[in-house]
Amino acid sequence: MLANIIARYHFLTDQLIHYSRFFFSSPTFALINTSSSSSTLISPSTSCLPDMSILLTQKHRATVERRRIRRHSDLPMSLMSRIGTPRQDLHQCLECGTWHEKKTICGNCYDRIKKETQSMKDSFANKDEFNYNHPQQEVVYVYNNDNKLTDDKTKRIVEIPRERPTWFSKNLIPKINTTK
Amino acid sequence: MSNLSTKALRVTVPHALRSKLTVGGQSERHEKIKSILGELFRHERIEGYIRTHDETRQYAERLIELAKKYGDRHVGTMQLMDYWIADKDLIHKVFKVFVPRYANTLGPYTNAHRLPIEYGKHEHIFKQRQNIVLEMKNNPYPRIIPDPRNYSNILTNVLLNEARKEYRNEKKLSEKTDI
Structure with missing residues (x-):
């Protein structure tokens, strides 16, 4: 019975040491051999206790920052690096100055474009035609202050009873390099 | 197919x-x-x-x-x-x-x-x-990425253009003197 328990204990400690490599990748913890330090006077008899040959102890003192993080943060230390660190990949929009992530587009500018797009769609009067029998020409949206287009069959002209916004350029396909 | x-x-x-x-x-x-x-x-x-x-x-x-x-x-x-x-x-x-x-x-x-x-x-x-x-692409709605900007009037670009002009003039002069 006891031998069984001791074998189980050894197995668990071995497992702990094996997996501790993944939890603590930095060498902050070291292995101590207590049985070798038998020269000390106060040493427990090996018969009554299981052989604690290996223990995990702290090798280096944790820094003040690390201790304070551990003490005061709600997150465990394993999540701190992923969630609890400040982000470095934020950019400022050149148009409006709001912050957005590096890989995404500016949300503030996109809201404006989204509203304008939706209002342009709403100005298409016949919803049934749009949804079930889509016009088979290019749809052109004409604002109040734009030039009037000749009504030929190649284009479907939708009039919007507003003035064109100043930020919405009339030239939809500009040249890429405008510096020249 | x-x-x-x-x-x-x-x-x-x-x-x-x-x-x-x-x-x-x-x-x-x-x-x-x-x-x-x-x-x-x-x-x-x-x-x-x-x-x-x-x-x-x-x-x-x-x-x-x-x-x-x-x-x-x-x-x-x-x-x-x-x-x-x-x-x-x-x-x-x-x-x-x-x-x-x-x-x-x-x-x-x-x-x-x-x-x-x-x-x-x-x-x-x-x-x-x-x-x-x-x-x-080329849809009638407003562009998502804003229009490309004109950077030609920024000071560094103006200076670089001037430097480029000077370099070209010097090259022309040197070619003429060689001939």
């Missing part, structure tokens, strides 16, 4: 797991792609989850590529159109609007931009759901 071939598509192929699109098997996956394709061809600018919409982007590219190459009198192309486009009025739109529009353009006919992530909106709080906006 094996005789149909196009050039290599000029869009990024997503290598992410396609679990979001294979929930109910291949038929469900096709149904989902068909619905997104119809939405894209009708509205020309849609928003949605990156996995599904980035997958659908390739299908849209391939269909327009085939329509440009073979035209509407080709059996295999029309079979594919009939299968992938559920609303039949959009097949007319592909041939009458998109093919003339992209007659001279080479490469991708769609744009995709990543939308800002809304943190904490997903059911698992620490996971983020990345949405994108997918659009056909």
Whole structure:
């Protein structure tokens, strides 16, 4: 019975040491051999206790920052690096100055474009035609202050009873390099 | 359909797991792609989850590529159109609007931009759901990426232009003196 328990204990400690490599990748913890330090006077008899040959102890003192993080943060230390660190990949929009992530587009500018797009769609009067029998020409949206287009069959002209916004350029396909 | 071939598509192929699109098997996956394709061809600018919409982007590219190459009198192309486009009025739109529009353009006919992530909106709080906006090129709506700026009047550019002019003048003078 006891031998069984001791074998189980050894197995668990071995497992702990094996997996501790993944939890603590930095060498902050070291292995101590207590049985070798038998020269000390106060040493427990090996018969009554299981052989604690290996223990995990702290090798280096944790820094003040690390201790304070551990003490005061709600997150465990394993999540701190992923969630609890400040982000470095934020950019400022050149148009409006709001912050957005590096890989995404500016949300503030996109809201404006989204509203304008939706209002342009709403100005298409016949919803049934749009949804079930889509016009088979290019749809052109004409604002109040734009030039009037000749009504030929190649284009479907939708009039919007507003003035064109100043930020919405009339030239939809500009040249890429405008510096020249 | 094996005789149909196009050039290599000029869009990024997503290598992410396609679990979001294979929930109910291949038929469900096709149904989902068909619905997104119809939405894209009708509205020309849609928003949605990156996995599904980035997958659908390739299908849209391939269909327009085939329509440009073979035209509407080709059996295999029309079979594919009939299968992938559920609303039949959009097949007319592909041939009458998109093919003339992209007659001279080479490469991708769609744009995709990543939308800002809304943190904490997903059911698992620490996971983020990345949405994108997918659009056909040269659509009548306002541009998502703002117009290119004119940087020629910035001081460094002005100085560089002057330096360039000086260098050219010196080169001309030196050539003349050598001769």
